[in-house]
Amino acid sequence: MVYSVDVVTSSALSAQTLSQLHERINTWFLAHARDLPWRAADRTGWQVMVSEFMLQQTPVVRVLPVFEAWMDRWPTAADLASVDSGEAVRAWGRLGYPRRALRLHAAAQAIVERHGGEVPQHYDELLALPGVGSYTAAAISVFAFGKRATVIDTNIRRVHARLISGKALPNKSLNAAETRLAEELMPADLETSVVWNAATMELGALICTAKSPKCEACPVQDMCAWVAAGKPEADYVPTGQSWYGTDRQLRGAMMAVLRAAVAPIPYQILKQAGRVDIAIPEELVPAVKKLAALNPEPEQIERCYTGLLKDGLAHEADGFVTL
Template sequence: MYSEIQEWFSAEARDLPWRRDCSAWGILVSEIMLQQTPVVRVQPVWEEWLERWPAPADFAAAPAAEVLRAWGRLGYPRRALRLHAAAGEIVERHGGAVPDNYEELLSLPGVGTYTAAAVAAFAFGRRTTVVDTNIRRVHARLVIGQALPAPALTAAEMALAADLLPEDTAESVQWNAGVMELGALICTARSPKCGECPVLEQCAWIAAGQPEPTYIPKGQPWAGTDRQVRGAVMAVLRAASSPVHADLLWNAAEAQGHPEVAKELGKLHELNTHAPQLERALAGLVADGLAQLSDAGYQLPA
């Protein structure tokens, strides 16, 4: 199955900018942005980001407010602040160069086990066990014969991934990338394209008769949630160049002379959120360092 997946990847992999002649910094940025966010939304922001901040030092010197504005609507904006903190540590502790090994990568703010392994593999060609949702799903079907992996990553899954990883370093990098892409394009969660799979004849799930999942995955709700309200408030603050008075956030008044702010305020008010929910959203944004409150109102952090 190794050669089949590698040949398929060579022929069918998407042409993504972070797979070309890309810096380690560019790959780190892509991995952070791609967490819980699809490629189609990430790519234009990533391209603008790397043009504006081509190296960690450039990014570390940027004000936090500009970082959050550039992050735009990618969601989970705390990722942007953590990446900002990571860039600062890269400059202070690593001479401005992204560290090239798993342990040092893992020590950076906002970098977890998956991201450290992925950057080590894809930026520096290291032999590391990369396990994301796509890889877990391919392993579950191809090797174990289950429709879906366990709801949460298990030690058994990590052990299986380590066992499957080729001993040859270059082949291990190709394997990680190939299996991940196979899960993203072919072995998808809801509508797998089994007829196009390069390892169909070796798939334990197919051999078992494609048994149904043992649980129903729950997608993350959006409409009416605190996350939606937080996102709407963040959109107002990104559009504003000065503090937004609390009265504007609470009441359907227009921001005179600021059409973009008024537009985002209109979207916030259309949610018809109740007072406790908006209070939670505002308090949470301040507590997470995504907003600041002064006598003048709310604004992005300095």
């Protein structure tokens, strides 16, 4: 642990304003927080970890059912670690970004090997796990174990951008200034800081949303720099995620075929993007039709197919492919 000799440097906010922010947002959270399974009083580190992986870029409502099924099947890290990664990818279903399932599986194995099967509590240990970045490491240590860490996700960044910086949106990427601001806003008191992390994130998710924020319901509207400035537009236009015709779309269609399969399938089905003369197993027909409809170029098919193998999302043996 490195102890900085820096004293908390001059902030644009007075100590009084800061504590008022903490008080208002934390109080709002206690009254309005969603009742989510990974927030239950008896939650485990593993539950929090699984939820954080699933919530990376995926909305809560879609995570809920998959999370419940996942925990029923693999209530501990050791349970997941004991099965093949393909089982994890299949159970991941349509949450998207299936490599997260692979990384969660690898993280579970690392937890068994390095931490005796118990999800580690400290930021650095968590950060060393596959699929765990700065956000997830902080989130698990705070939400599961009540540690003091600065959680910075897209919701929190947006709340800070508006409330403190008076901007509609945070920077395109997390920078030193944003990180520094987030740390300055952190309550010194441990208990308060734990709630603050969750509360600020929840405020961003429910009230201070990206589009159509519900300012009339915001507990700190009268303290918001963005509101005070007349809610100016963002100084940049977020670049949309292209989709049609991309490798991601094709990979997704290939993965859908593999998930639908109940047994290894002839690799031609994927390598010819569904345009095959051989018989297609009944359960694969809908997914194969969607794949064929993309009508991809041979070069793209090859790139995506080998990419899935390379990523470990698909496995080929004796002319057959499986998860």
